Amino acid sequence: xxxxxxxxxxxxxxxxxxxxxxxxxxxxxxxxxxxxxxxxxxxxxxxxxxxxxxxxxxxxxxxxxxxxxxxxxxxxxxxxxxxxxxxxxxxxxxxxxxxxxxxxxxxxxxxxx
Amino acid sequence: xxxxxxxxxxxxxxxxxxxxxxxxxxxxxxxxxxxxxxxxxxxxxxxxxxxxxxxxxxxxxxxxxxxxxxxxxxxxxxxxxxxxxxxxxxxxxxxxxxxxxxxxxxxxxxxx
Numbered sequence: 001x002x003x004x005x006x007x008x009x010x011x012x013x014x015x016x017x018x019x020x021x022x023x024x025x026x027x028x029x030x031x032x033x034x035x036x037x038x039x040x041x042x043x044x045x046x047x048x049x050x051x052x053x054x055x056x057x058x059x060x061x062x063x064x065x066x067x068x069x070x071x072x073x074x075x076x077x078x079x080x081x082x083x084x085x086x087x088x089x090x091x092x093x094x095x096x097x098x099x100x101x102x103x104x105x106x107x108x109x110x111x112x113x
Numbered sequence: 114x115x116x117x118x119x120x121x122x123x124x125x126x127x128x129x130x131x132x133x134x135x136x137x138x139x140x141x142x143x144x145x146x147x148x149x150x151x152x153x154x155x156x157x158x159x160x161x162x163x164x165x166x167x168x169x170x171x172x173x174x175x176x177x178x179x180x181x182x183x184x185x186x187x188x189x190x191x192x193x194x195x196x197x198x199x200x201x202x203x204x205x206x207x208x209x210x211x212x213x214x215x216x217x218x219x220x221x222x223x224x225x
Contacts, residue, residue, distance in 0.1 A: 032211070
């Protein structure tokens with residue numbers, strides 16, 4: 001059972017464009033939604049995260065939009081740059097020591113010149 | 114300074130062998146994890162430890178045995194390696210179970 005569904009699987013965006021990656025979750029107990037960025041040969045690194053008490057969070061060129069009623073959240077990368085080319089993972093977790101961070105299937109983003 | 118370090122970076126071995134992967138974190142975190150990333154890049158938790166105590170043990174074959182000698186170290190021992198064990202194994206740590214994860218750079222295990 002895939003608790004966090006992510007799309008698209010891959011994405012090609014021109015430099016300066018907007019990259020949009022979407023995720024949907026099933027478990028209404030989830031209350032923490034991070035996005036991780038992974039470069040080849042490296043481990044995932046936290047990019048930005050949101051909790052369901054807000055509908056949007058922005059950090060620089062990266063924005064998370066959150067729709068609690070639809071159980072969806074998305075990552076927007078404004079003014080995409082070649083250095084943003086990486087694999088992006090959404091994830092979700094509920095509070096609690098024994099709860100696990102469940103990852104989406106990943107989106108491979110390529111930003112072309 | 115590397116925050117979460119894993120050794121070795123690459124591991125190539127034959128089926129049936131036993132191997133270990135070591136992980137150390139210098140962040141002072143209380144919680145450590147092992148994740149498996151398969152060839153399709155899917156990330157799945159295997160184990161988590163909080164202050165040396167096993168907290169999460171996913172449906173992982175008992176050929177995989179984690180050991181945490183202290184809260185800064187979490188090692189993974191794998192017995193009787195199988196072809197399907199080939200993957201990248203990531204160690205991670207967090208301040209507590211509700212804090213962001215910091216990942217190491219992974220150990221690429223290839224079983225031939």
